[in-house]
Amino acid sequence: MRNIDPHPLYRLLRRLEEGSFPFRLDRHRDDTVLVSVTLVGGRLEIDVFEDGHLEFARFVGDESVDSDPARIDEILWIGIGEKR
Known part of the structure; x- marks a missing residue:
């Protein structure tokens, strides 16, 4: 056996499983x-690319909660440069 x-x-x-980190798998590119x-x-x-190399991004926050629905639009639309 090889x-x-x-x-x-x-x-x-x-x-990730050994460290009990919650994770999810998605496929957005082929x-x-x-x-x-x-x-x-x-x-x-x-x-994780087909050829085996990895690229990653880390997102850090303070986990504060906001309940203003207008902030959702503000956050979503600021990323594409539009004001609503």
């Missing part, structure tokens, strides 16, 4: 799998 090195996606998933990891105070989005 000892085959697993794809980086499988290594990442094992590490050459990547997006692994979204929930952390205290933020989240980590890791793109």
